[in-house]
Amino acid sequence: MEKQLYLSSSPHIHSGETTDKVMRAVIYSLLPACAVAVYFFGLAALSVLLICTLGSVAAEAVCQRLMGKAPTLGDGSAALTGILLALNLPPSSPWWLALIGSAVAIGVGKQVYGGLGYNPFNPALVARVVLLISFPVQMTTWTAPAPLGSGIDAVTSATPLGEMKTAVMLTGQIPAALQGPYGDYFTGNMAGSLGEVSAAALLLGGLFLLARRIITWHIPVSYLGTVVVLGSLFWLLDPARYPGPLFHLLTGGLLLGAFFMATDMVTSPITGRGMLLFGFGCGLITVLIRLFGGYPEGVSFAILLMNAVTPLIDRFTKPKKFGFVAPQPG
Amino acid sequence: MKLKTFPGGLHPPDNKEWSAHKAIETCPLPAELVIPLAQHIGAPAELCVAKGDLVKKGQVIGTAKGFVSVPVHSSTSGEVTAVEPRPHASGRNLPAVVIRPDGEDAWVEGINGADPETLSPDAIRERIRAAGIVGMGGATFPAHVKLTPPENKPIHTLVINGVECEPYLTADHRLMLEETERVLDGIAILKRVLGVERALVGIEANKPDAIQVMTKACVGKGIEVVPLAVKYPQGAEKQLILALTGREVPSGGLPMDVGVVVQNVGTAAAVSDAVRRGLPLIERIATITGPGVTTPKNLRVRVGTPLSHLVAFCGGLKGDPAKIIMGGPMMGATQLSLEVPATRGTSGLLLFREGEIPLAPEGPCIRCGRCVRVCPARIMPTTIAAYARLDLISEAEGFGAMDCIECGCCTYTCPAALPLVQAIRYGKGAILAKRRKV
Numbered sequence: 001m002e003k004q005l006y007l008s009s010s011p012h013i014h015s016g017e018t019t020d021k022v023m024r025a026v027i028y029s030l031l032p033a034c035a036v037a038v039y040f041f042g043l044a045a046l047s048v049l050l051i052c053t054l055g056s057v058a059a060e061a062v063c064q065r066l067m068g069k070a071p072t073l074g075d076g077s078a079a080l081t082g083i084l085l086a087l088n089l090p091p092s093s094p095w096w097l098a099l100i101g102s103a104v105a106i107g108v109g110k111q112v113y114g115g116l117g118y119n120p121f122n123p124a125l126v127a128r129v130v131l132l133i134s135f136p137v138q139m140t141t142w143t144a145p146a147p148l149g150s151g152i153d154a155v156t157s158a159t160p161l162g163e164m165k166t167a168v169m170l171t172g173q174i175p176a177a178l179q180g181p182y183g184d185y186f187t188g189n190m191a192g193s194l195g196e197v198s199a200a201a202l203l204l205g206g207l208f209l210l211a212r213r214i215i216t217w218h219i220p221v222s223y224l225g226t227v228v229v230l231g232s233l234f235w236l237l238d239p240a241r242y243p244g245p246l247f248h249l250l251t252g253g254l255l256l257g258a259f260f261m262a263t264d265m266v267t268s269p270i271t272g273r274g275m276l277l278f279g280f281g282c283g284l285i286t287v288l289i290r291l292f293g294g295y296p297e298g299v300s301f302a303i304l305l306m307n308a309v310t311p312l313i314d315r316f317t318k319p320k321k322f323g324f325v326a327p328q329p330g
Numbered sequence: 331m332k333l334k335t336f337p338g339g340l341h342p343p344d345n346k347e348w349s350a351h352k353a354i355e356t357c358p359l360p361a362e363l364v365i366p367l368a369q370h371i372g373a374p375a376e377l378c379v380a381k382g383d384l385v386k387k388g389q390v391i392g393t394a395k396g397f398v399s400v401p402v403h404s405s406t407s408g409e410v411t412a413v414e415p416r417p418h419a420s421g422r423n424l425p426a427v428v429i430r431p432d433g434e435d436a437w438v439e440g441i442n443g444a445d446p447e448t449l450s451p452d453a454i455r456e457r458i459r460a461a462g463i464v465g466m467g468g469a470t471f472p473a474h475v476k477l478t479p480p481e482n483k484p485i486h487t488l489v490i491n492g493v494e495c496e497p498y499l500t501a502d503h504r505l506m507l508e509e510t511e512r513v514l515d516g517i518a519i520l521k522r523v524l525g526v527e528r529a530l531v532g533i534e535a536n537k538p539d540a541i542q543v544m545t546k547a548c549v550g551k552g553i554e555v556v557p558l559a560v561k562y563p564q565g566a567e568k569q570l571i572l573a574l575t576g577r578e579v580p581s582g583g584l585p586m587d588v589g590v591v592v593q594n595v596g597t598a599a600a601v602s603d604a605v606r607r608g609l610p611l612i613e614r615i616a617t618i619t620g621p622g623v624t625t626p627k628n629l630r631v632r633v634g635t636p637l638s639h640l641v642a643f644c645g646g647l648k649g650d651p652a653k654i655i656m657g658g659p660m661m662g663a664t665q666l667s668l669e670v671p672a673t674r675g676t677s678g679l680l681l682f683r684e685g686e687i688p689l690a691p692e693g694p695c696i697r698c699g700r701c702v703r704v705c706p707a708r709i710m711p712t713t714i715a716a717y718a719r720l721d722l723i724s725e726a727e728g729f730g731a732m733d734c735i736e737c738g739c740c741t742y743t744c745p746a747a748l749p750l751v752q753a754i755r756y757g758k759g760a761i762l763a764k765r766r767k768v
Contacts, residue, residue: 005654009663009664010664011661011738012655015742115694116693117693117746271699271702322578323578323581323583
């Protein structure tokens with residue numbers, strides 16, 4: 001028999017980029033942050049990472065089984081959600097917290113909407129906020145970093161942002177000690193969630209994503225830019241009460257959020273102008289919560305709130321098409 | 331220096347090195363020519379020969395039917411052995427004149443050239459129409475129609491398309507390099523028809539030899555060669571005008587709305603033949619290439635030559651073809667067989683084998699925005715495609731579906747392997763159907 005011919009409408013070639021490759025690239029970009037987490041927080045961090053990753057993959061498999069859908073574990077998106085969730089948890093998180101988080105992220109954050117591509121909110125952040133509200137003690141118990149081989153035991157400590165919030169509420173002043181160790185903030189030698197501590201590791205991963213063209217500059221630049229500008233404004237008004245822009249940038253989850261969470265494609269705008277607006281909104285809400293809200297950190301809430309308006313932003317920032325002619329009045 | 335271009339687009343691996351250095355060869359006559367009466371946009375030509383007739387090379391075998399139509403000519407001398415529906419590039423069987431060459435290749439009487447300087451613009455237009463000249467970049471729109479702008483649309487610039495941004499194709503490249511004078515003469519004639527002083531030739535910067543030769547030859551002729559950024563679809567009419575003149579053809583409008591007429595370099599060469607030598611359009615340059623062809627070549631092809639004959643002249647098939655594409659890989663049309671004949675619009679033939687065709691199953695849109703970033707029409711392909719697939723036609727229209735130029739960049743770049751441009755094409759069809767009903 002003669003060989004069959006393929007008939008299709010053009011184009012007949014493809015870039016070779018696939019969803020799996022995109023997800024894997026984001027996972028690779030998070031490896032430096034994971035490595036730093038294990039370095040500073042040891043086996044505790046490793047176990048949180050493993051439980052969240054495996055838990056998320058398992059949750060995805062169970063959900064798809066229950067819904068009678070074909071399994072799509074190979075696309076790497078569930079594993080990525082798991083890693084992102086782990087990076088948003090305290091190193092001392094108990095195993096059940098990580099497991100509940102995984103189930104919430106995949107079940108409530110993603111699969112109920114129809115799976116990959118359909119969820120309006122960042123699944124890892126949905127889980128983090130659910131955990132934060134449900135288990136406030138476990139979610140705000142932080143440990144001081146104890147580098148591998150240092151022999152130091154894990155001791156409870158506050159995050160720089162938490163310490164600042166408490167001090168400002170009690171005394172109206174930022175302790176001077178907080179505004180000094182920027183070197184530690186940069187490398188990750190401070191208390192915080194697994195993935196937020198090391199600015200160096202996050203920048204490395206973020207630059208990789210930019211170079212690999214997985215993300216574009218729009219969201220990180222507008223998000224970080226907004227925080228720097230607004231943070232600076234308040235700082236100039238009252239440097240004793242409000243922290244400087246560098247403190248904003250290097251502490252808390254800002255870099256993790258700006259490069260890896262706000263840029264989540266599914267839940268952020270698809271137009272360039274929309275991304276800029278989205279980043280601006282994230283920055284604005286983050287600064288407002290950090291400086292005036294009840295929580296010390298506002299990145300998660302900021303991104304989730306902006307996720308909610310993403311469809312509106314997309315409509316509002318529809319690109320002006322080629323040869324656009326404004327409708328004649330009358 | 332930063333090269334001129336347009337926003338959006340992308341650069342697929344162009345694989346032009348397979349044939350870019352190959353000089354044009356003349357493909358010998360096949361045993362049988364199959365000349366379709368529909369080779370252009372507009373009404374097909376009306377048959378004016380019958381089975382058994384002896385025809386000469388250049389003889390009219392189909393007359394133009396209406397203004398947006400052109401006559402069709404015999405590509406050689408011989409006997410009409412059949413007049414019947416035959417496989418056509420459109421995928422259907424369409425009326426064609428089948429000619430058995432007599433080997434004489436004798437021209438019909440009355441072929442006479444003229445000095446364009448002595449002809450009026452109208453006389454030149456008539457020669458172009460009578461020669462059956464159509465847009466040879468692939469659109470096959472009758473050239474004389476474009477050259478007859480209405481009086482309220484003054485033309486100030488002639489844009490010549492030597493971009494050839496489709497991967498694999500090198501026919502225009504070789505034409506500019508080897509037959510520079512023909513191209514330039516055609517441009518001069520087109521300038522005269524339109525009465526314009528300004529002529530710009532856009533060439534993608536990946537053809538430095540062609541740019542050099544053309545630039546040198548254009549000195550003192552009022553023709554400017556402009557190297558353009560290497561980016562697909564730089565050769566799309568509206569994107570080319572934007573790159574060269576900085577003006578955007580209004581949505582739904584035509585190049586003449588911004589005072590521009592665009593013609594392809596191959597069309598210009600055909601115009602020179604038609605006016606100066608009196609020759610009808612019965613042959614063209616085409617690139618026969620792809621991994622499924624033994625020796626990729628640039629060929630001078632008689633209209634009506636079966637694709638199988640072209641492949642045979644290029645050393646035959648290399649393996650079993652899995653996809654036969656007339657034109658380039660981004661916008662070309664797949665063919666049902668190699669029995670389809672080459673026509674005036676055949677810029678290339680591309681053969682892929684099994685394993686060389688993207689077949690990934692589609693996944694859900696992950697909203698990465700790549701399609702939006704590459705779209706040269708600056709619409710939102712994924713949004714329009716989603717609406718079109720839900721048959722929400724008004725929504726698709728509202729998001730600018732009709733502005734899609736069908737370049738295929740969105741589908742090419744989509745990591746979820748979604749058939750975006752295909753869905754938009756479907757939507758455009760539905761919109762047009764709805765408009766006809768109203």
